[in-house]
Amino acid sequence: MNDASPSQDLAPRGETLRIDYVPRDGLLKLSLVNFLLGIVTLTVYRFWARTNIRRHIWACVHINGQPLEYTGKGIELFKGALIVFAVLGLPVVLAVSAISIAYGPEHPAVAGIQTLVFLIVSLLWGAALFRARRYQLSRTLWRGIRGGLEGSATTYSLTYFGAMLAKSMSFGWATPVMNLNLQQQMTGASRFGDMPFAFKGRAGPLYPAYALCWFLTLGAIIGIGVLLFAGLQPMFGEDFSQWLAELFVGQDTPAEDSWVMVLVVLGGLVALLFVFSVIYPVIWAFYTARELSVFASYTTLDRARFRLDASAGSIIALTLGNLLLWLFTLGIATPYIQQRLIRYICDRLTIEGEVDIDRILQSKAPLGTMGEGLADAFDVGGI
Secondary structure, three states, X not given: OOXXXXXXHHOOOOEOOOEEEOOOXXXXXXXXXHHHHHHHOOOXXXXXXXXXXXHHHHHHEEEOOEEOEEOOOHHXXXXXXXXXXXXXXXXXXXXXXXXXXXXXXXXXXXXXXHHHXXXXXXXXXXXXXXXXXXXXXXXXXXXXXXXXXXXXXXXXXXHHHHHHXXXXXXXXXXXXXXXXXXXXXXXXXXXXXXXXXXXXOOOHHHHHHHHHHHHHHHHHHHHHHHHHHHHHHHHXXXXXHHHHHHHHOOOOOOOOOHHHHHHHHHHHHHHHHHHHHHHHHHHHHHHXXXXXXXXHHOEEEOOEEEEEOOOHHHHHHHHHHHHHHHHHOOOOOHHXXXXXXXXXXXXXXXXXXXXXXXXXXXXXXXXXXXXXXXXXXXXXXXX
């Protein structure tokens, strides 16, 4: 006798998802082979190198004990890069070369072309990110079901360009809102098979951390300026004050040995810039951790919600470790850096609730035959 009621039969079924990172052997060999073949082929092999690394790292990501599968091909990335170079890169090179030969490299038309290229790159930057994500998701399978990204790359790119303008015009204070809008657009367009992800939330919870980091950064800049002045003033005395007045106010009283002061000031600026480049990511690790955690909590798939346990300390440790790996191996350990990034997410990500996997159908979105041409050209393809 079956005791199940009709209401129980109609209840939605699903399974709780667990993500684990299970390391595999072979990454060291891949790193060395990719590095050597990159040198031999004058970096052309990088498309196949990237594909091999993705296959390795994707296979280490297990969802409920089953690994992801990456089906991308190096030739697809290579074709995409060739097309972008033919459409964007080659015309610019030919135009600049022709004008430089005919009228000289100082001709205003050269600067005009460079300005136009900067504007085009700025407008297409978001499209590069969107198309790279679309390609990667479409080549990612789990249980035979592939991911996808719907929507318009053009629309996202215009939103991204507007976000950059808003951030700059607001001295950065629009960053939480703009980042939220971009994440909502990207996540809302993401699919697992035919099942959409959802993203919904407010930017308000991000602003306390952002304000803290913003004012700490301002204080760091002021403090570095004061240290520079305090360190140089005793060296040159009144001559240093006169030189600053001449430089910033326009006074006509030249300071003696001004060229020495220029060299010393430049050296001091370089040294302090190095110090600031270390302090800056440490300060903003607090906001990065907060944004990652909040954005994860705003993301859902079916009846499941994501949680990410990110902290400033863990972000600093991850960044510092990656920097040291890159420096001490001269970039050869880049695949290990990429692995550390993915493993960080997997180790700290939990999924609450259930997803009805059985009702997910294969994505019907057509598979493109080209890879991340724009992303490769702009160097924004990520892993």
